[in-house]
Structures are given as C-alpha cells and as structure tokens.
Amino acid sequence: MAQKRVLKMKKGPRIILKVFITLLVIFFALLFCFLYIKHKITSAGYSEKAAIRIMKEFKIEYAVSNPGNKTLNRAFESSSYKEKNLDKYKQVKFFNHANLIDNINTLLEKGYTTRDISIILAHGSNSDVTEFAKKDKIKYLEEFFSYDFAKLKYYDRYVKYMDSEGDDEETTIIMVNLDLDKEDYKDPYDVSNDHSLTVLANKHHSLGKNYIPKNLVTVKSEYTVDKDDSTKGRKEAVDAAMEMMQAAKKEGLNLLINSGYRSYDDQQEVYDKYFKLYGEDYVKKYVVNPGFSEHQTGLAFDFASGNSKIFKESKEYDWMIKNSYKYGFCYRYLKKKENITGIKTEAWHFRYVGKDVSKVMDEEELSLEEYYAIYVDK
16 A cells, blocks of 8 residues: 655744634734733723833832822823923822823923922913922922912912011902902903802902893882882792791881892993092092992892891891891891992892801901802812
C-alpha cells in the first residue's frame, strides 16, 4: 500500500505565522491590560479623557489613591496640566470653570496658597476669576472673602470704598454689592423680570416702566382709608395684610391701608405732584423716581390708624412694630437704616416678604437691602 504524503508548511511561512500569533497574543494582552487599568482609573472617578493622560504620565497609583477628586480630573483633562502643580491641584476645591486649571496655574505662580485659590474660586464666575488672576497678588483676601456674599469682581471697589468711608469689611461689602458706592439712579440693576417676594426696588434696582405684578387683587374697602375698591396689591401680600389687620382688630385696634400698588404712571404722577409743590430737593429725599418705587411691586403698603391722624403716635403703629414680622411684613424704612435704604424713615410703609424672610430680618435687625445682599444676591 502506498504511503500517504504529509503536507508540511515551509519553514518561512511557519515562522511568519508564529510571529503573527505571538504579536496577536501580545496585542490582546496589552489591550486587556490597557482596558483593565483604564477601568481601574475611571472606577476611581476619573473621565476617560483624564484616564488617558494619567496612563501617559504614569500617574495611575497617584490618581487611584485620590479617588473622586474633580480638580485633579480636570487637570488631567486639561492641556494646561503641569506636573509640578499636581499636589496643589488636589488641594483646590473644584468649581466648574472653563479656565479652572489655567487660573490655578496663574494664581499659584503669583504666590497664592491652595486655600487662597479655593476662596478666590468660590467668590466669582470663570470670567471673574480670569480677570482677577491678571492682578498682582492682593493683600486683603480673607478680610473681604471670608464673607460668603463678597464678590470677586468688586474687590477694587471694596478697597476704594473702605478707604473712603472707613467702614468695616462687612459693611463695605454690603454697601458696594448694593451699588451704594454709585450715584443714585446711575447704571441701575435691572430687576424687571423678578417677581419673587424678595424683589428689591430702590434707587439702584429698577423695575422699569412695564413691570406689572402677578396676581393683583383688590383690598376689601372696609380695610382701606378711603373705603373704596381702588387699592390693590399682590394676592399673597393682600391676604397676609388682611390676616394681620383682623388680628389687630381683635385687640381693639383699627389698622387700615392707605396706599398699595402703584403703576409706573401712578408713581410719575406722585413725583410730579410733590416736585411741583416742594421742589427738587424734597423729592430727592422723600420721593422715589418712577420705575424704582417699591409700591410698583404690589408688595408694599402704607398703613394708617383709624383712631389717630399721626400713624407713628398711634397704638396701631406700636402694634405693627412688635407684630408685623409674624405675618410676613418688614418695617421697610427705619431711621437707623437710611444710609442703606436711601429713603428717609417712613413710619407707615411696610413691605411683604414672606414669614421666613421677615423672621430672619427681625431677628438679625436687617433692612431688606441687607437681607438681599447677604442671602439673595450672593
């Protein structure tokens, strides 16, 4: 019987096949290793983009030992990454700023500590920090920015105001944040879209000509001085005022509303009337320009006593001072706050802000401007 011939691959192709298989095994081994390490890094809270840089820089163990560090993640993602600042990055509190790493690098070069940089980042937007980083290192960082409501972009104004007025840091921040270092009515802040209970209308915050409050309702005529249905206000404010006046009535008092909502045109009429009667100096002190009056919000009322012609000398006034905050109202224009409100004291003028806000204002003895600067406009 004839023997079968066994086909043998020539030596050259055999070697090529072995090399190919070996390379294929190495490739899949490296791929597995790559994917394993990348998974390990991403499981520690880093993005895939950051993971690539981490592997490239051989910082795998460093990254994994600092899991979930968002500032480190952003640094590894950034083309501005500097290895010499690696230990600094992880100490800086993360803020989602586009130029975060660039700004950290710049601020480190100017001699700021990582704690300083975290404070700086906390008090401004990306553009604010970018502009601030262009300045020489400042002297009074913590003096101003230990306050949550301080704004990085106003640093120069804070220094200028404090040097000029001699006020302490907290007062300086509040005054500047409220634009009280500027002339009245100059470059006012537009609040024409703010219909919150804490909307601020004053000589630096403009409601504009077209501001009309939501849910305007009429105050029952029996609770008004004129006994008609021309007095209006926002429903929340009117309901709270009614509750307050009824509570006062139970104690034998006769608390009434003399004035409520005024439109832009209504305020123009008031302004023109008093200007004609008493002149420019008077209206500057006692009458607000149209578009800047709190009455236009529908949240402010001028109260009166049905038992006394002079409200400040009435029992109703005394009762309001003690109890109005319980119903969500604040005594708007206190004499001791005239430098902040910009309005001479008005015993009759109360503003609805809601019970939570009025309670804080009463406990901390704050004007609405101060509350706004500290708690609203951070």
